Amino acid sequence: MRIIRTRFWKLPAIARFILKHGFGITSALTNGRVYALLTNNTIISVCTINNLGACRELGSVITERAFRGQGYMHKLLRHVVSREGKLWLVCNPALEHFYAEFGFQRARKAPLPIALKIWISIFASFFGGRRVIAMQN
Numbered sequence: 001m002r003i004i005r006t007r008f009w010k011l012p013a014i015a016r017f018i019l020k021h022g023f024g025i026t027s028a029l030t031n032g033r034v035y036a037l038l039t040n041n042t043i044i045s046v047c048t049i050n051n052l053g054a055c056r057e058l059g060s061v062i063t064e065r066a067f068r069g070q071g072y073m074h075k076l077l078r079h080v081v082s083r084e085g086k087l088w089l090v091c092n093p094a095l096e097h098f099y100a101e102f103g104f105q106r107a108r109k110a111p112l113p114i115a116l117k118i119w120i121s122i123f124a125s126f127f128g129g130r131r132v133i134a135m136q137n
Ligand SMILES: CC(C)(COP(=O)(O)OP(=O)(O)OC[C@H]1O[C@@H](n2cnc3c(N)ncnc32)[C@H](O)[C@@H]1OP(=O)(O)O)[C@@H](O)C(=O)NCCC(=O)NCCS
Pocket: 045, 060, 061, 062, 063, 064, 067, 068, 069, 070, 071, 072, 073, 074, 075, 090, 091, 092, 094, 095, 097, 098
């Protein structure tokens, strides 16, 4: 098992992995870092660090479906959080306890790019969308 740090466009397999799971290209657009956990050269888990100007966001937190619930994301996030320092994230409220294990706490106020995501989710919730929460470490 190894963890690598790269950029979205440098490794097409990572770009494919993120897009395949329905996540966006914010890290590519913001020239952010991408971390990936691999076993035998197979990508198991990925997350990105998106540079949003006012803050940095942990994004695209994904484990390949067949490998979920085996502690891979715990390994990856412990590594990433210890190296990247202060981060924000936006997540489904069901994951609040998961991210709390890495030192993230729910935030009432957030910098503009994060707040914008929250407001959009509040608006979308009127049409059946899911509301999200902001957390920071
Ligand atoms: C969330 C995710 C990245 C976790 O990856 P993982 O490698 O399975 O994580 P770990 O094995 O290290 O930890 C698993 C823990 O994640 C938490 N978790 C995962 N999915 C969850 C969900 N839908 N609701 C609540 N908790 C969840 C649980 O605490 C779980 O512990 P358990 O297996 O004892 O129940 C993975 O489920 C995934 O890729 N989900 C789809 C993408 C996604 O929703 N990403 C989060 C975007 S904010």
